[in-house]
Amino acid sequence: MKKVISIVLIAQSFLSFAQEISKERVVNIVSTLASDEMKGRKFGTAENDKAAEYIASEFKKDNLDYCFGDSYLIPFEYKGQKGFNVCGIKKGKSEKSLAFSGHFDHIGTNNKEGDNIYNGADDDASGISTVIGIADYFKNKKTDFSLVFMAFNAEEIGLIGSKALSENKDLNPVFNNISALFNFEMLATESQFGKNAVFMTGDEFSDFDELINANAVNDLKVYPDPYKTEQLFYRSDNVNFVKKKIIAHSISTVDMTKAFHYHAVNDDIKIVDADNLTNIINNFAKTIEKLNTKNFAPKYNDKVKYDF
Numbered sequence: 580m581k582k583v584i585s586i587v588l589i590a591q592s593f594l595s596f597a598q599e600i601s602k603e604r605v606v607n608i609v610s611t612l613a614s615d616e617m618k619g620r621k622f623g624t625a626e627n628d629k630a631a632e633y634i635a636s637e638f639k640k641d642n643l644d645y646c647f648g649d650s651y652l653i654p655f656e657y658k659g660q661k662g663f664n665v666c667g668i669k670k671g672k673s674e675k676s677l678a679f680s681g682h683f684d685h686i687g688t689n690n691k692e693g694d695n696i697y698n699g700a701d702d703d704a705s706g707i708s709t710v711i712g713i714a715d716y717f718k719n720k721k722t723d724f725s726l727v728f729m730a731f732n733a734e735e736i737g738l739i740g741s742k743a744l745s746e747n748k749d750l751n752p753v754f755n756n757i758s759a760l761f762n763f764e765m766l767a768t769e770s771q772f773g774k775n776a777v778f779m780t781g782d783e784f785s786d787f788d789e790l791i792n793a794n795a796v797n798d799l800k801v802y803p804d805p806y807k808t809e810q811l812f813y814r815s816d817n818v819n820f821v822k823k824k825i826i827a828h829s830i831s832t833v834d835m836t837k838a839f840h841y842h843a844v845n846d847d848i849k850i851v852d853a854d855n856l857t858n859i860i861n862n863f864a865k866t867i868e869k870l871n872t873k874n875f876a877p878k879y880n881d882k883v884k885y886d887f
């Protein structure tokens with residue numbers, strides 16, 4: 580009897596935890612993107628292409644469908660240079676979708692002596708690890724919402740990749756069904772609100788954060804943006820989807836008052852709080868698992884601007 584009980588318990592824990600993302604997995608994703616071999620993933624470089632291909636290969640392992648055509652890689656051109664955004668989708672019971680994004684490009688290298696590589700572990704390999712982590716979590720799960728996963732290129736040179744993708748008419752069938760977009764930007768360090776806490780830009784423009792907090796699992800908490808004067812809502816990739824009137828906010832943990840690694844060569848794997856990042860990814864995934872088209876329909880209020 581004792582044996583039977585323990586087998587049942589083991590089976591149960593497998594069922595409820597089988598899809599949890601391990602810290603090793605998160606560290607592996609971040610350190611792959613933030614490795615010296617990626618040379619800072621600057622738009623227009625071979626390493627930037629390599630980063631896009633890596634993300635596409637992870638989307639394939641997670642059994643995502645293509646957003647359009649016969650590849651996860653969606654090409655675009657900017658000032659004569661070619662690059663790719665990455666997009667995958669998982670069909671749910673509803674056509675309506677939740678979208679998850681981050682940017683995989685960073686700012687390359689400098690010509691100084693010593694460490695001259697901007698690894699961009701926090702900015703924004705951490706966000707991409709969140710996007711892939713959520714795709715991992717739902718690999719074998721059928722959700723009510725469809726789930727869209729996007730990795731943007733060329734953020735650092737002016738939100739160019741997300742602009743190109745958002746304006747790509749081939750993707751309108753995907754974008755027209757997005758109920759809300761979670762743009763993950765810099766989640767590698769502990770927030771000023773402590774662990775297991777994030778802040779959301781543009782919280783004053785919609786009820787997105789209230790709805791997430793109402794469903795939040797394991798005490799995950801979304802705080803209002805404490806850096807309002809920085810205008811972060813209008814300075815991140817979410818904004819190209821705001822222009823399309825899609826509910827789109829950026830989610831971050833970065834403490835702007837002491838983020839000395841921001842666009843510095845020490846933004847590497849050493850500054851990543853992997854326990855906190857892993858916990859946040861898992862808690863977001865479990866929270867998202869509770870959302871459906873009935874309990875989650877965030878709306879903008881009339882304070883938001885669509886043209887700027």
Ligand SMILES: [Zn+2]
Nearest residue numbers: 682702703764
């Ligand atoms: Zn960034």
